[in-house]
Amino acid sequence: MTQTSTIASTREEFAARLYGLRGRYWDTHPFHLRLHSGGCTPPELRRWVANRWYYQLCLTRKNAAIIANCPLPEIRREWTRRLGQQDGPQEGEGGLADWLVLAEAVGLDRAEVLDERHVARGVRFAVDGYLHFCQTRPWTEGVAAALTEMFSPDHMAERVIAWQKHYDWIDPAGYAYFEHRIPDARRDSARTLDVVLDHCVTAEQQRAAVSALAFKCEVLRAMLDAVDYGPETAATVEAAEALVPAGAGR
Numbered sequence: 001m002t003q004t005s006t007i008a009s010t011r012e013e014f015a016a017r018l019y020g021l022r023g024r025y026w027d028t029h030p031f032h033l034r035l036h037s038g039g040c041t042p043p044e045l046r047r048w049v050a051n052r053w054y055y056q057l058c059l060t061r062k063n064a065a066i067i068a069n070c071p072l073p074e075i076r077r078e079w080t081r082r083l084g085q086q087d088g089p090q091e092g093e094g095g096l097a098d099w100l101v102l103a104e105a106v107g108l109d110r111a112e113v114l115d116e117r118h119v120a121r122g123v124r125f126a127v128d129g130y131l132h133f134c135q136t137r138p139w140t141e142g143v144a145a146a147l148t149e150m151f152s153p154d155h156m157a158e159r160v161i162a163w164q165k166h167y168d169w170i171d172p173a174g175y176a177y178f179e180h181r182i183p184d185a186r187r188d189s190a191r192t193l194d195v196v197l198d199h200c201v202t203a204e205q206q207r208a209a210v211s212a213l214a215f216k217c218e219v220l221r222a223m224l225d226a227v228d229y230g231p232e233t234a235a236t237v238e239a240a241e242a243l244v245p246a247g248a249g250r
Ligand SMILES: O=C(O)c1cc(C(=O)O)c2c(n1)C(=O)C(=O)c1cc(C(=O)O)[nH]c1-2
Pocket: 059, 095, 145, 146, 147, 148, 149, 151, 152, 155, 156, 181
């Protein structure tokens, strides 16, 4: 029988345990490797962008859930700043607006992103699972799950270089999202790590934080499994209704 330790790690050991999950980050997923090596077709690249939209949409809601679950005013005050990052101070500004510019830069219409027609069912389940996790777990675990951002800046920077090299048909205006996000992610993730190290101090809390970060790595990789699988999307109401024989039940 394996014994789970009841002795908390030191701050340094705990940070090393969190960094230890680096290998499970989505940068090494086969789809990302292919995307960065120039092996994706334009429709595949568009599928990645249209599916990531669903993740971007979830970010403000999961941050609001973390705030709702947190009893500490100083953390709530600080986390509130993150609510504006995707939504922006007004219409047409912020991360979501930048993502729509990216979508157009790769040849998608705004409408087909907004109506989520390309969102794969696996992406929907993975992202909804992440939101549910942040809504139902202690706030410290929601914060720990955001630590994938520690691994994201280099990956995002490599993405921009790879796309510019291999997909020169992309309108450069589309890179604004990553240009804004890379410095923000460096700053946010350093702060997120401090919050986790400060507030997860018992062996149990530290174990839960490591497991939250592992879960988030699985969420991100599951999204890519679904994007890699193909263009089949989740059944919409319209698609379900199309299966009903004409006149049936009417
Ligand atoms: O493009 C990427 O590879 C990537 C990864 C991640 C991540 O690792 O969670 C985020 C983002 N981008 C991102 O743009 C973003 O706003 C973001 C917020 C969060 C989070 O968990 O709070 N992760 C990420």
